Amino acid sequence: MSDLLHRLRGRGWRMTSQRRVVAEVLDGDHVHLTADEVHARAADRLPEISRATVYNTLGELVSLGEVIEVATDGRAKRYDPNAHRPHQHLVCSGCGTIRDVHPTGDPLADLPPDQRFGFTVAQVEVTYRGLCASCG
């Protein structure tokens, strides 16, 4: 993840201990934490970090395209650091676990012109839902 920190510095980010810790917490595969979970894990390393700072930093990471916001349920948004490899999500209806998945085919091609209502379609999000092995 230090490559992320390098990219951020290159983009003019002032590097603070808070931003470093938030970026470190978001490292890994199949990571989909809520803002409060990020705050809790960040506070393990930096006890005085505030919720506002976590929200600010997550928002900046999202607008820089380094992190993706995922809203799979109606509850808290989740933050997915796997932003540089396009992917979709598989969500367990039982426990809420989320996996990144790579479907074959191009879902955009499945939307015929007469179904586009004059829109310029730019992006497709696919959410697969079902029960995971433990909840099955």
Added chain:
Amino acid sequence: MSDLLHRLRGRGWRMTSQRRVVAEVLDGDHVHLTADEVHARAADRLPEISRATVYNTLGELVSLGEVIEVATDGRAKRYDPNAHRPHQHLVCSGCGTIRDVHPTGDPLADLPPDQRFGFTVAQVEVTYRGLCASCG
């Protein structure tokens, strides 16, 4: 929509003026109102209807499978009465307008077994995003 009211009566619903008004407000194609919008429109016809009743009624309609909950942004859930014809959604990133769309193909078939991580996949939601003709 009176067929909906008949179905509900058949399922043992006690028919109240509040429930009738909520069901009527949710009539039509490409309808995707938030709970507060449903409440506002219901209150035009029945000024004393409470928010709690609107939430209760929407929740019941959802669990009866008559209405679908849609969470296309991180904000308020939207309620889609078009529950008996499977469809996906096309959302304008500018103004938030939502259209029901019917893509070709079966997105479930695009998720290979080695991408299912032991899940029993039951359902797929697809959200197309872009700019509508007015926002383009």
Added chain:
DNA sequence: ATCCTACGATGGACTCAGTCCAAGTCAAGA
């Protein structure tokens, strides 16, 4: 190495969406 200052952090108040609950009301079966 030190100073400056604009950018970032803080925490508490606030908003918005939604839930909960005790008390009152009323639809519909007897």
Added chain:
DNA sequence: TCTTGACTTGGACTGAGTCCATCGTAGGAT
């Protein structure tokens, strides 16, 4: 028409997220 349990009400409450005035500090300038 009576009765009763299902339904409605409004207000308090929760959870997620935003806003803002103030304080602190990273990092360029000297």
